[in-house]
Amino acid sequence: MEILASSIVAGLLFGMVLALVALGLTIIFGVMDIINFAHGEFLMYGMYTALLASQVLGVDPLLTLPLAALVGFLLGIACYKGFITYILRGPMIAQLLGTFGLMLLLRNIALLVFGSEDRAVHHGVLVDKSFEMGMGIIVPATKLAAAGLSVVAFVAVWLLMNRTRMGKALTATALNPQGARYMGISTEKMNALAWGIGGASVTVAGALIVNFWPVNPYVGLLFTMIAFTIVALGGFGSVPGAFFAALVVGLITEIPGFWDFLTYTLELDWMYDVPMTSFKYMWIYVAYFIIMVVRPRGLFGWKH
Amino acid sequence: MKRLLQWTAVVAGLAILGGLLAPAPALAAKEIKIGAIYPLTGGAAAAGRELRAGAELAAQLCNEARSDIDMTMAKAAGIQSMGGAKITLIFKDHEGNPTLGADLAKKLILDDKVDGILGCYHSSVTKTVSAVCEQYGVPMINGSSTSPGLTERGFKWFWRTTPHDRWFTKDLFDFLVGLSEGKVRGVKAVPREDINVIASACENSEWGSYVSKVIQEMAAEYDFKLRKSLLYSDKSPDLSSEVRSLRASKASVLLFASYTSDAILMVKTLKTQKVQPRIIWGQDAGFDKPEFRSTLGDAIEGILTRSVFLPQVVQIKPVAGQVNSLYKAKTGNDLGGASARAFTGLQTWIHVLEMAGSSEPAAVQKAANAIEIPGQELVVPWAGVKFANTGSEMGQNIMGSGLIGQYQKGADGQMGVEIVYPFDVASAEMIYPFPQW
Numbered sequence: 001m002e003i004l005a006s007s008i009v010a011g012l013l014f015g016m017v018l019a020l021v022a023l024g025l026t027i028i029f030g031v032m033d034i035i036n037f038a039h040g041e042f043l044m045y046g047m048y049t050a051l052l053a054s055q056v057l058g059v060d061p062l063l064t065l066p067l068a069a070l071v072g073f074l075l076g077i078a079c080y081k082g083f084i085t086y087i088l089r090g091p092m093i094a095q096l097l098g099t100f101g102l103m104l105l106l107r108n109i110a111l112l113v114f115g116s117e118d119r120a121v122h123h124g125v126l127v128d129k130s131f132e133m134g135m136g137i138i139v140p141a142t143k144l145a146a147a148g149l150s151v152v153a154f155v156a157v158w159l160l161m162n163r164t165r166m167g168k169a170l171t172a173t174a175l176n177p178q179g180a181r182y183m184g185i186s187t188e189k190m191n192a193l194a195w196g197i198g199g200a201s202v203t204v205a206g207a208l209i210v211n212f213w214p215v216n217p218y219v220g221l222l223f224t225m226i227a228f229t230i231v232a233l234g235g236f237g238s239v240p241g242a243f244f245a246a247l248v249v250g251l252i253t254e255i256p257g258f259w260d261f262l263t264y265t266l267e268l269d270w271m272y273d274v275p276m277t278s279f280k281y282m283w284i285y286v287a288y289f290i291i292m293v294v295r296p297r298g299l300f301g302w303k304h
Numbered sequence: 305m306k307r308l309l310q311w312t313a314v315v316a317g318l319a320i321l322g323g324l325l326a327p328a329p330a331l332a333a334k335e336i337k338i339g340a341i342y343p344l345t346g347g348a349a350a351a352g353r354e355l356r357a358g359a360e361l362a363a364q365l366c367n368e369a370r371s372d373i374d375m376t377m378a379k380a381a382g383i384q385s386m387g388g389a390k391i392t393l394i395f396k397d398h399e400g401n402p403t404l405g406a407d408l409a410k411k412l413i414l415d416d417k418v419d420g421i422l423g424c425y426h427s428s429v430t431k432t433v434s435a436v437c438e439q440y441g442v443p444m445i446n447g448s449s450t451s452p453g454l455t456e457r458g459f460k461w462f463w464r465t466t467p468h469d470r471w472f473t474k475d476l477f478d479f480l481v482g483l484s485e486g487k488v489r490g491v492k493a494v495p496r497e498d499i500n501v502i503a504s505a506c507e508n509s510e511w512g513s514y515v516s517k518v519i520q521e522m523a524a525e526y527d528f529k530l531r532k533s534l535l536y537s538d539k540s541p542d543l544s545s546e547v548r549s550l551r552a553s554k555a556s557v558l559l560f561a562s563y564t565s566d567a568i569l570m571v572k573t574l575k576t577q578k579v580q581p582r583i584i585w586g587q588d589a590g591f592d593k594p595e596f597r598s599t600l601g602d603a604i605e606g607i608l609t610r611s612v613f614l615p616q617v618v619q620i621k622p623v624a625g626q627v628n629s630l631y632k633a634k635t636g637n638d639l640g641g642a643s644a645r646a647f648t649g650l651q652t653w654i655h656v657l658e659m660a661g662s663s664e665p666a667a668v669q670k671a672a673n674a675i676e677i678p679g680q681e682l683v684v685p686w687a688g689v690k691f692a693n694t695g696s697e698m699g700q701n702i703m704g705s706g707l708i709g710q711y712q713k714g715a716d717g718q719m720g721v722e723i724v725y726p727f728d729v730a731s732a733e734m735i736y737p738f739p740q741w
Contacts, residue, residue: 003552010544116345116399118565122599130576140544140576213541214565222541256545260552277534277546278508 002136007257015250022230024198030237031194040220041106046206068207076199110217120214146208241300339412341423344397358643362650385661405429427451428510447649467704490733503555582737613644
């Protein structure tokens, strides 16, 4: 029972962080119909920003979130202005391969600058601390904080998108760029803004994740794949969809825990021998596959 | 007379010409090139630095004449049977990647024309690199890969100095049985049911998965209940679901085979999840690294690690102390399992070359199969180095042995490792059970 409860809690908490990771991807796609393969690399830069800033300034990594957001915002806009505007003129395939190239570029710059070694946060206010929540559920403080702050950031972006004039202009650009231009909205600015907000939200997610997840220049790919699954499940372009899908994906990563629960409840010998933890990320891709086959527009999708 | 002079001039000219063209082996000392393939970047980079420093120190002791070190190879400069030939190490970085390792081995053999190979730490990389060496007929000596399967392939160009995981794992179970029989220094006989349920988590490449298999076999043989045995990737950035699984197993003995970064992450996660077993044992590698100690600090007190070299060895073996002080001057750290075995690996190469008197592969092969290095030459606490050249473990050193150490805080407040097994050389009382986090 204990393992079941703690797996559910861990899955939901991780899901909340993943929601913020996927948010940027779905905003950029929603506004511009571009799949950003370099999304995970943005996250990686967010992780490095928080890690290095906390080391250089000697503060807790959680205090570096505004800096990470700024770096992400500028990185997003720089990528848009310096690169994406040019490949937008090309065919769809050029855009796909273009962001793939951007991914390789960003990753290799990181390799050059930071080296390939794993780096991790070993000191911080919350590092290595945990809370007992009863029923044998133990939650690491870093994950709890990351989940909570992710939800705050997520809601903030959602409010920005839905309650401000700027957000409405963004949504208008997403729905109908030509119509938006007729209304006097600078879609060019909106596109850049989408990249800025997308970049900032994912670097903030990175700065939260680095508290419990070591960083190296290759860390982005796993998160890119997870974010794709979330966005596909939630529906491309749907912000609330991304949130619920992220919770589902978070729970999917805990399938080994559910398996353990069944194993110890049923006490079946063959179940002990199944190496579930070795395949913990496989289920995410299985889910991706099933969504693509059964419901390609996702649960809440409105773009296709 | 004129003709005679002419002929003399011709002959003299030819002689001079011949002298210029012919190589002069007796005059210039030959350089022996050994390719050393280690993980110098990536998750095991810390181990790579140790391995590199250990091998470099052995090369330095061979190349210089050192009277202060009681080792045959340090007595004179270079390899005596080859006219004082010097050892040159060519380091390559395999990043823990078996495919890259094999490519590097080919480059070393074909481009750098090395006389032999040393490496590679990760058993998975040693496996592919040794296959390349076997294909090209180039001798390879392995100092620190412990997957038992490596010497079960019948290779003719592969020798391994370190004992392998079947021996080490047997040590562990003998230790557990000894614990229940009251043989451990400072611990009264522990009821068997207190330590009967075990669980293991091993990294999923060649080395860890083999350790996992051996643990399963031994648990059955020694009649322990293995409640959970899981495999994980050493590159896993998050091990929380693995740790939850271990916790749910309610095992009182947790066994690990981990490389450096994952060993640190594993112990941190055990701590944050408040998993409270009676015994935590690591199969060397990550659990034996300076980074493990420096990153985790006091949290590791009470953790057991299998090792081949512990600082206490220095007190038993004077020669280990001499080498250790040189190593410490060079790197700032004490010799550890990785550096001591890399040192021993290259030392074995030097003895083999000395005996062969040539770097011709056939001569090296013959010498390696016949070599017998006595224990007093070595920094590691083994009876010596002698390779099996028949039977099912071709090329395995049959005179090695292992230790089990425990992290304990000394009187000076420094975290050190005390020997708890073999029981007769125990250097301190064991801390049992594992303290509260």
